[in-house]
Every structure is written in C-alpha cells, then in structure tokens.
Amino acid sequence: MPDPAPPTPTSAPLDPQALKDYIDGLEQLHDLLDDAYWAATTIDAKDAFNGLSQAIFDILTTLEAGEIESATPQYVALKADVDAVNTKLDSVQVQVNGWIHKIALANQVVGAMAQGIALAAKVFTL
Amino acid sequence: MDNRYYARLAPIIGACLLLGCVSPNPAPDVQKFADAVAVTATSAAGAFDAVQAGYFEEQISAIALQTNIEAFNPADIQPFLSADAIKARLDVLDVLKLYAAKLSVLCGNPSESNLDQATDKFASAMQKLDTNLVTASLLTSEKVTPQEIDIFTTALNTVADWIIERKESKEAKKTIIAMRKPVDDICSLLSSDLQRIHGQLRAEYKQTRQNDDDALIHSWPRLSPPERREELKNLEDLTVSVDKADSTILSLRSAVSNLAVAHASLDDVFTKDKVKASELIDDFRDQAQRISKYYSSLGTNN
Numbered sequence: 146m147p148d149p150a151p152p153t154p155t156s157a158p159l160d161p162q163a164l165k166d167y168i169d170g171l172e173q174l175h176d177l178l179d180d181a182y183w184a185a186t187t188i189d190a191k192d193a194f195n196g197l198s199q200a201i202f203d204i205l206t207t208l209e210a211g212e213i214e215s216a217t218p219q220y221v222a223l224k225a226d227v228d229a230v231n232t233k234l235d236s237v238q239v240q241v242n243g244w245i246h247k248i249a250l251a252n253q254v255v256g257a258m259a260q261g262i263a264l265a266a267k268v269f270t271l
Numbered sequence: 272m273d274n275r276y277y278a279r280l281a282p283i284i285g286a287c288l289l290l291g292c293v294s295p296n297p298a299p300d301v302q303k304f305a306d307a308v309a310v311t312a313t314s315a316a317g318a319f320d321a322v323q324a325g326y327f328e329e330q331i332s333a334i335a336l337q338t339n340i341e342a343f344n345p346a347d348i349q350p351f352l353s354a355d356a357i358k359a360r361l362d363v364l365d366v367l368k369l370y371a372a373k374l375s376v377l378c379g380n381p382s383e384s385n386l387d388q389a390t391d392k393f394a395s396a397m398q399k400l401d402t403n404l405v406t407a408s409l410l411t412s413e414k415v416t417p418q419e420i421d422i423f424t425t426a427l428n429t430v431a432d433w434i435i436e437r438k439e440s441k442e443a444k445k446t447i448i449a450m451r452k453p454v455d456d457i458c459s460l461l462s463s464d465l466q467r468i469h470g471q472l473r474a475e476y477k478q479t480r481q482n483d484d485d486a487l488i489h490s491w492p493r494l495s496p497p498e499r500r501e502e503l504k505n506l507e508d509l510t511v512s513v514d515k516a517d518s519t520i521l522s523l524r525s526a527v528s529n530l531a532v533a534h535a536s537l538d539d540v541f542t543k544d545k546v547k548a549s550e551l552i553d554d555f556r557d558q559a560q561r562i563s564k565y566y567s568s569l570g571t572n573n
Contacts, residue, residue, distance in 0.1 A: 175474055175477070176474075176477075182484075183481075188488055199482065
C-alpha cells in the first residue's frame with residue numbers, strides 16, 4: 146500500500162516572539178550597515194554595503210507592513226528573499242574586515258550578520 | 272482656661288501652619304498639568320505634519336534615483352502615516368487632554384467655556400467610535416503583542432468612560448490614583464508607538480541618503496562642478512530633513528513619557544510634600560512649551 150501523501154501545511158501566524166526578535170535584529174543590522182557604508186572608503190565596499198542594506202530594508206518593510214502567515218504565497222516570496230539575503234550575508238562576513246578598517250565596527254557588523262541569519266531560522270521554519 | 276494655656280498653644284499652632292497642617296491648594300499644579308497636556312496634544316498635530324513634510328522630501332529623493340521614470344505616477348507618493356493613523360493618535364491624546372481638563376475643573380479651577388461642549392462632542396464621538404478601529408490604526412506593528420493591545424484598549428476605555436460618566440465630585444485625588452495605571456498604560460503604548468515610528472522613519476531616511484550618496488559616487492566623474500554642488504546640497508538638505516523629523520518624533524515621545532511621570536505623582540500635590548510633584552509638572556510643562564515653540568517655528572519657516 147503506498148504511503149499516504151504528506152499533509153499540506155496550513156497557514157498559521159508566525160511565532161510572535163521569534164518575529165519580534167528577528168525584526169529587532171534586522172533593525173540593528175540595518176543601522177550597523179549604514180555605519181559601515183559611511184566608514185567604507187572604496188566604491189566596491191560601499192556598493193556591497195548599500196546593496197545589503199537595501200535588501201534588509203525591503204525585508205523589514207514587508208515585515209512591518211502587516212501580518213504574514215506561514216504557507217501563504219506572501220510567506221513563500223518573503224522566505225525566498227530572506228534566503229537570498231542570508232546567503233549573501235554568509236558569504237560577505239569574511240570580507241567585512243577588508244572593507245572597513247574600524248575593527249570594533251567590523252566585528253559588530255559581522256556579529257549582527259550572523260545573528261540575523263540565526264534569528265531568521267527561528268521565524269521561517271517551513 | 273487661662274492666658275498661659277493659650278500662650279503655650281500659640282507656638283504649636285504657628286508651627287502647624289508653617290509646616291502645612293492646613294490643606295495645600297492643589298489647583299494651580301493640576302491646572303499647570305492640564306495646560307501642559309493640552310499643549311502636547313495640540314503640538315502633536317504639528318509634529319505629524321513635520322514628519323509628513325520630511326517624508327515627502329525623502330520620497331522625492333528616492334524617486335529621483337529610479338531609472339524607469341516612465342513608470343512614475345505621482346499618486347505613488349504616499350504619506351508616511353495615513354490620515355486615519357494620524358487621527359487615531361491625535362484622538363488618544365485628546366482623551367488625555369479632556370481628562371486633564373476635567374481634573375483641573377474638579378480641583379476648583381475655572382472651566383474653559385467650551386469644556387462641556389467638548390465633553391458632549393466627545394461622548395457622542397465615543398458612542399460612534401469603534402475602539403477596534405482606533406486600535407487597528409494605531410497598533411499595526413508586528414512588534415505589538417495582543418496582550419499590549421488589550422491593556423491599551425482597557426486603559427483608553429477606562430479614561431474615556433470616566434470623562435463621560437463623571438459625576439460632580441470632590442474626589443479629584445481619588446480619581447488621579449484610580450487613573451494612574453490607565454494613563455500610564457496609554458502613555459506607555461503611545462511612547463512605544465512613537466519610538467517605532469521614529470525607527471521606521473530613521474531607517475527609511477538612512478537608506479535613501481545612502482542610496483543618494485552611492486548614486487552620486489558613481490555619477491561624480493560625469494558631473495560638472497555646478498551639478499556636483501547641487502547634488503551635494505540635495506544630500507545635505509535630506510540630512511537636515513532627517514534630523515528635523517528625528518527630533519520631532521523624539522521630543523513628542525519624550526513629552527508623552529513626561530506626561531505619565533508627572534501624572535504618577537500628581538496626587539502628591541494634595542499633600543504637604545508636593546515639592547517633587549511640582550517639579551515634575553514644571554518639567555513636563557516646560558518641555559511641552561518648548562515643543563510648541565519648535566512647531567510654531569517650523570510653521571513660520573515653511
């Protein structure tokens with residue numbers, strides 16, 4: 146007898162505390178990326194920080210705009226954006242120290258990037 | 272009783288009078304508090320106007336960076352806060368304003384000529400007002416929990432009900448104590464709300480300023496000196512708008528917090544130990560007046 150098909154996930158509100166923590170973390174990262182942008186001294190570094198900053202700002206705007214429930218088209222679209230940003234955050238962490246020469250700020254930025262990735266995993270569980 | 276008895280009693284009576292055995296008069300302090308709440312509520316409208324004006328400038332800057340101008344539609348420029356969202360916040364401040372004005376009258380201060388009229392208008396507005404609508408317009412953030420919404424709604428209804436159903440009573444002090452938590456809850460939520468608005472606005476401004484600067488860096492080699500000057504000036508203007516909107520919202524938030532702090536000690540003005548309470552009211556009043564002057568100056572500068 147064939148295995149029964151897995152149940153289709155039904156939409157449900159996201160974990161409010163995890164969502165709040167994620168928004169707080171992204172706001173902090175967005176602030177730090179702005180500091181990093183102004184601290185960077187090359188066009189490439191500024192472009193990179195600006196691109197990340199804009200992507201995170203867009204996610205924040207979507208999250209602040211209203212209720213998002215899991216397993217909805219909006220959720221799927223947002224999760225794809227979050228995954229793309231997380232991949233980028235993951236790959237640039239090793240470059241941050243070369244882009245800005247303020248060590249304390251660079252460490253803060255890298256820490257906030259890692260935290261953003263970790264917090265996203267608690268919100269987007271499906 | 273002989274005269275020696277009265278002679279012995281006189282210094283005690285005198286000391287009692289000096290130390291405040293006679294009930295202090297709370298009316299002037301409560302009046303000052305009510306005036307400061309009224310000024311804060313009135314200034315809030317100006318604050319939101321300033322935010323909208325700054326945000327409009329920011330939107331123009333953002334649109335100027337778009338490469339696909341054919342898709343531009345002026346209707347796409349939306350205000351930072353909708354008319355309903357602003358009205359919800361002003362309505363909440365109006366509740367606090369009316370509460371403070373009624374409290375002042377209870378303490379024996381002369382009533383404003385239109386206070387009864389304002390109360391009637393408020394009562395009929397409250398009958399029509401769907402509290403859920405106010406709540407929905409005010410608390411749209413994912414960061415506000417359902418529990419916070421409940422606390423806020425209960426607090427707002429408690430104060431509003433008191434305004435409408437208040438009987439002629441001399442128990443102003445008792446009222447202040449009973450309203451301490453609801454007023455604190457309302458101010459606390461309003462303060463968080465303004466902090467959230469501040470954060471969103473600040474993030475939006477930062478992003479646009481950064482985008483402007485990045486675009487300027489790339490176009491710099493192609494610009495003539497006068498064009499460079501113009502671009503730099505635009506960037507600086509945006510920075511000024513950021514700072515203005517920033518201080519606008521932060522000062523309003525600070526006034527709301529001071530309102531709660533002053534109200535929490537307001538019952539102390541009925542006691543002889545009212546120095547601290549009077550100082551807090553003075554601080555709140557001074558700040559409310561500074562904000563009012565600031566918004567007035569914005570109005571005359573624009």
